[in-house]
Amino acid sequence: MAVCEKHTGLYKQLDEYIESVKDKKGMLINVLHRAQELFGWLPQEVQDHIAKKLNIPVSTVYGVVTFYNFFSTKPKGKHQIKVCLGTACYVKGADRVMERFLNELGVEESEVTQNGLFSVHGVRCLGACSMAPVVLIGEKDFYGKVTPDMVPEILKKYNKEGE
Numbered sequence: 001m002a003v004c005e006k007h008t009g010l011y012k013q014l015d016e017y018i019e020s021v022k023d024k025k026g027m028l029i030n031v032l033h034r035a036q037e038l039f040g041w042l043p044q045e046v047q048d049h050i051a052k053k054l055n056i057p058v059s060t061v062y063g064v065v066t067f068y069n070f071f072s073t074k075p076k077g078k079h080q081i082k083v084c085l086g087t088a089c090y091v092k093g094a095d096r097v098m099e100r101f102l103n104e105l106g107v108e109e110s111e112v113t114q115n116g117l118f119s120v121h122g123v124r125c126l127g128a129c130s131m132a133p134v135v136l137i138g139e140k141d142f143y144g145k146v147t148p149d150m151v152p153e154i155l156k157k158y159n160k161e162g163e
């Protein structure tokens with residue numbers, strides 16, 4: 001398979017990182033973190049590449065990737081929308097909030113919008129139950145007491161960033 005220029009650059013950066021941590025304890029996890037940082041997720045080709053570079057079986061790499069839910073084997077949007085589906089949020093209508101996000105964006109759960117800007121993910125308790133239902137966008141944008149009607153306004157903010 002032909003690798004595009006952008007990806008060649010990413011593989012180069014990944015290889016440099018691998019060289020710098022090779023033979024260090026726990027380096028597989030660090031390498032996977034770095035790869036996910038670079039590629040946004042961990043495609044099969046990248047996992048194969050890492051296994052080859054580290055001279056370990058692909059099944060070992062895959063085992064670690066699937067063990068930690070931090071690692072993703074599916075592409076994600078630039079803005080990951082995490083809708084808490086924990087009990088406290090669920091009883092306050094998180095499922096309807098989730099549904100509204102999916103409808104507004106025209107995607108299924110975990111699918112990336114065509115413009116690459118968003119993906120929506122149901123997650124477990126985010127530790128802010130008093131603000132239920134809770135939505136987290138990216139790493140730090142928390143929204144509490146979210147209603148389905150607030151969803152278009154929330155999305156507008158991130159759509160503007162993409163213009």
Ligand code: FES
Nearest residue numbers: 084086089126128
């Ligand atoms: S259940 Fe949603 S934040 Fe705890």
